[in-house]
Amino acid sequence: MSDFFPPFEPDDTSEPDGPEPERRRRRFQAVPVRLLVPNVVTLLALCAGLTGIRMAVEGRMEVALGAIVIAAVLDGMDGRLARMLQGTSRFGAELDSLSDFVCFGVAPALVIYMWGLESLGSIGWIAALSFAICAALRLARFNVMLDDPNRPPFASEFFTGVPAPLGALVMLLPVYLELIGLPRLEALPAIAAVFCLAIALLMVSKVPAYSGKKLGARIPRDKVMPLFVCVVLFVAVLVTWPWAVLSVLCVGYLAALPFSAMRYAKLMRDYEARQGAKAAAKARMVEPGIDGAAPDHDRPSHLN
Numbered sequence: 001m002s003d004f005f006p007p008f009e010p011d012d013t014s015e016p017d018g019p020e021p022e023r024r025r026r027r028f029q030a031v032p033v034r035l036l037v038p039n040v041v042t043l044l045a046l047c048a049g050l051t052g053i054r055m056a057v058e059g060r061m062e063v064a065l066g067a068i069v070i071a072a073v074l075d076g077m078d079g080r081l082a083r084m085l086q087g088t089s090r091f092g093a094e095l096d097s098l099s100d101f102v103c104f105g106v107a108p109a110l111v112i113y114m115w116g117l118e119s120l121g122s123i124g125w126i127a128a129l130s131f132a133i134c135a136a137l138r139l140a141r142f143n144v145m146l147d148d149p150n151r152p153p154f155a156s157e158f159f160t161g162v163p164a165p166l167g168a169l170v171m172l173l174p175v176y177l178e179l180i181g182l183p184r185l186e187a188l189p190a191i192a193a194v195f196c197l198a199i200a201l202l203m204v205s206k207v208p209a210y211s212g213k214k215l216g217a218r219i220p221r222d223k224v225m226p227l228f229v230c231v232v233l234f235v236a237v238l239v240t241w242p243w244a245v246l247s248v249l250c251v252g253y254l255a256a257l258p259f260s261a262m263r264y265a266k267l268m269r270d271y272e273a274r275q276g277a278k279a280a281a282k283a284r285m286v287e288p289g290i291d292g293a294a295p296d297h298d299r300p301s302h303l304n
Contacts (some may be wrong), residue, residue, distance in 0.1 A: 001078055004104050004134065007108075007166070010198070011043075034085035034086060035092075037081055037085060037088055038078045038081045038082035038085070038088075038092055039091070039092050039095055040076075041074050041077055041081060041175060042074070042075075042078045042092065042095050042099050042100070043095050044074050044097050044100075044101055045070075045074035045075050045078065046070045046071075046099040046102060046103060047064050047270070048067045048068070048070045048071035048103065049067065049068065049071045049099070049102045049104070049106075049107045050102065050107070051067045052064040052065070052066075052067035052071065052103075052107045052111065053106065053111075054129065055067060056107075056110050056111045056114045056115075056150065057110075057114065059114075061114075061115055061175065061179075061232055064107075064111050064113065065172060065175060065176075065179075065243075066171070067107075068103065068104075068107055068108060068111070068154045068168060068169070068244070069169065069242075071099075071103040071107075071165075072103075072104070072165040072166075072168070073102070075096070075099070075103065075104075076156040077101060077167050078092075078096060079096070079273045080295065081113070093143070094234070097139050097140075097142075097143060099131075100139055100164050100165065100232045100286065101135060101136055101139055101164075102134075103168070103169070103302055104135055104164040104165050104167065104168035105132045105135030105136055105139075105163075105164065106132055107136075107168070108131065108168040108171055108172055109128040109129065109131045109132040110128070110290065111172065111173075111175070111224075112127075112131075112171065112172060112175065112192060112196055113125060113128040114126055115158075115174075115175050115192075116174070116184075116189040117189055117190055117192060117193055117196070119189050120190065120193060123193060124189065124193055127193040127194075127197055128196065130196070130197055130200050131171060131196050131197070131199065131200040133198075133200075134167070134200035134201070134203045135164050135167065135203060137203075137204050138162075138163075138164055138167070138204050139164055141160070141161075141204070142159075142160075142163075145160060149239030151269075152267075152271045154267045154271065156211070157210065157211055158208040158209060158210055158211055158260065159204065159208070159209040159211050160206055160207075160208065160209075161202060161203050161204055161205045161207055161209065161212075162199065162202040162203045162205075162207070162209050162257075163203075163209065163211075164203060166253060167199050167200075167202065167203045168250075169250060170199055170254065171195070171196055171199040172248045172251060173246075173247060174191065174192040174195060175253075176243040176247045176250070177243075177247060178246075179243040180243050180244055180247065193230045194221055202257075207260075208260055208261050208263075208264035208265075209257060209260050210260040210263070214277065230270050244256065247278050294298040
């Protein structure tokens with residue numbers, strides 16, 4: 001049975017060294033539950049994304065959009081759960097990237113194509129295809145930048161480009177607007193195609209987007225109860241008027257991107273100024289005579 005179902009090894013991809021009994025004992029070692037919980041949430045997000053594709057094929061656009069929104073919520077939870085439970089692993093990171101590509105690359109592209117881009121023929125398909133490709137490129141770049149040792153400390157507070165989940169939700173804005181009740185104009189599919197390409201380019205761009213990862217890491221005690229009330233009210237409003245709330249959030253997010261870029265530029269200027277000051281101070285410290293020692297030309301050429 002083990003030949004068909006290999007053991008779950010989140011961090012090791014090779015056989016452990018040592019004699020055969022030691023390798024076998026390592027192979028059948030129990031896996032902590034804290035490593036499994038984030039991966040289960042990621043798989044649930046993947047199931048939601050695949051369900052969204054099925055609903056789009058069947059023409060049930062509202063259910064398809066709801067599945068993608070649920071996938072985005074679960075995607076935001078799995079990373080936080082992994083950090084809280086100290087259950088991060090290489091396996092989980094790879095699984096999360098694959099899930100994100102399906103849920104926020106393939107599924108939204110198919111939804112927008114079957115919603116209206118199909119009427120544009122090959123042009124509509126190229127727009128949807130470009131969005132899926134840009135989502136894949138954005139996720140690949142994100143994984144590579146995680147290992148960059150030269151990133152400034154504040155860079156972890158920003159994404160480079162619009163993240164894939166938010167890009168998928170924002171790209172579907174034309175569908176939200178139609179579901180609100182706005183009339184479907186003849187030029188709407190063409191506008192949606194251009195909008196789809198614009199969001200795709202934002203995902204692979206270098207525009208700094210605030211990540212919000214450190215938001216809410218510590219909540220003051222007197223703010224806990226108001227936070228609970230606000231979350232409950234937000235969920236109630238979202239469930240009651242989902243497409244209107246999503247439309248407002250998407251427009252607000254796009255409007256906030258310039259402010260995020262300006263904030264990043266200010267932090268970068270301050271960081272470069274501090275680094276320049278440190279480099280200048282270090283250069284002064286190594287100048288002759290700066291540490292109280294005699295300059296080279298005052299020192300004897302040999303000792304008596």
